[in-house]
Amino acid sequence: MKSEIIGVGTELLLGQIANTNAQWISKELAHYGISVYFHSAVGDNIDRVEKTFEQAADRSDIVFVTGGLGPTEDDLTRDAASRLFQAELIEDIQSLANIEGYFAKNNRRMTENNRKQALVLNGGRVLANEEGMAPGQLYHYKDTLFVFLPGVPSEMKRLMTEQVFPYLVHNYQLESEIKSEMLRFIGIGESQLEHDLQDLISSQSNPTIAPLAGEGDVAIRLTASGANAAELLASLKTEILERVGAHYFGSDSITIEEAVQDILVQKGLKAGAAESLTGGKFIEKLISLKGASAVCEGGFVVYTPDAKKSILQVPADIIDSYGTVSEQCAAKMAENAQKLLNIDIAISFTGVAGPTESEGHQPGLVYIGLKAKDAPASVSRYYFDGSRDKIRGRAVVKGYELLFHYLKKII
Known part of the structure; x- marks a missing residue:
């Protein structure tokens, strides 16, 4: 069974709001074995809306339409559907009563244009909207079921959950459930990951494998049906992790900072940071997580040489001899942060974000230091390409990567 989702509203095309409705519907349809083949967004133009509906009817069994059911002149979903289906728009008595009741309950005067929200396609099945005003509707056009839904997410979700899904289960022979899992990896490039799994990718059928690049990490989406x-997903996941599991940090929506937090909690450790070019970006990500106080004592932002000396107590002779952008400075920053914060592990960042060089170094040079427990500090050197913001962002991600792998190794 093929389905697609259409969002109606110029605001979607202008980027003023994200089409989270389509994301939610797609995810929920997978539980019912309904595959989504297309996502579309169309502006408030009746000809284009009608054409989009016509195209959808030619290629899909079920079409979910969100938005365009409001009271204003640019809410054109009903009119476009009426024109394409050659179905009269009639006023639904119960929907009008609900709308009038809404205004009365809120002690507001109902304007005449709000009656428009009670208009429905003659011959369709009305879906009473208990969350808002405009009703939804089911309408069969040729061999396609159109599901018209309000654009307000809370209203759409309630209609789908309480009325649309039960209708589909009762009236359609649905496929078995579709399951999907996103495996997330760090410290390995997309091309290397694909190379290591090439035979599995080439022979895929069910489950399917789709590599995806992210900002600093890469992912593999596994999808199985039946x-x-x-069981199919679990088996394939095991085989993949046997090959590249050293780089795996979690599944689905987990972030690398959440993975680091989980290990810190498991091992009863506290971490902190000393940051120069990253300006607090590393510690901000960790502190943003729920329960951060259990694993994070704090951090220092020491951007200038004077701040490194006075706040973090980096010896003047290190800065005078090696500079702030150096292995020696990064090591001392991590050591002193660990000591001053009285924590188990500290990470430090120093380097040149640009746009101009500093201390004779080109933009992109970054030193990241790690100091854990009684072990000596270790420092890694990197060159990152890109703008100032990209260099800083990549340094933060690399810091989390280093910390993640280090934490996995220690007792």
């Missing part, structure tokens, strides 16, 4: 979808 009665044994969960």
Whole structure:
């Protein structure tokens, strides 16, 4: 069964709001074995909306339409559908009563244009909207079921959950459930990951494998269908992790900072940071997580040489002899942060974010120091390409990568 989702509203095309409705519907449809083949967004133009509906009817079994059911002149979903389906728009008595009741309950005067929200396609099935005003509707056009839904997410979700999904289960022979899992990796490039799994990717059928690049990490989306979808996913995941599991940090929506936090919690450790070019970006990510106080004592932002000396107590002779952008300075920053914060592990960042060189070094040079427990500090040197913001961002991600792998190794 093929389905697609259409979002109606110029605000979607202008980027004023994100089409989270399509994301939610797609995810929920997978639980019912309904595949989504297309996502579309169309502006508030009746000809284009009608054409989009016509195209959808030619290629899909079910079409979910969100938005365009409001009271204003640019809410054109009903009119476009009426024109394409050659179905009269009629006023639904119960929907009008709900709308009038809404205004009365809120002690507001109902303007005439709000009656428009009670208009429905003659011959369709009305979906009463208990969360808002405009009703939804199911309408069969040729061999395609159109599901018209309000654009307000809370209203759409309630209609889908309480009325649309039960209708589909009762009236359609649905496929077995579709299951999907996103495996996330760090410290390995997309091309290397694909190379290591090439035979699995080339021979894929069910489950399918799709490598995806991210900002500093890479992911593999596994998708399986059928009665044994969960078992198929688990088996393939095991095989993949046997090959590249050293770089795996979690599944689905987990971030690398959440993975680091999880290990810190498991091992009962506290971490902190001393940051120069990253300006607090590293510690901000960690502190943003729920429960951060259990694993994070704090951090220092020491941007200038004077701040490094006075706040972090980096000896003047290190800065005078080697500079702030150096292995020696990064090591001392990590050592002193660990000591001053009285923590188990500290990470430090120093380097040149640009746009101009500093201390004779080109933009992109970054030193990251790690100091854990009684072990000596270790420092890694990197060159990152890109703008000032990209260099800083990549340094933060690399810091989390280093910390993640280090934490996995220690007792």
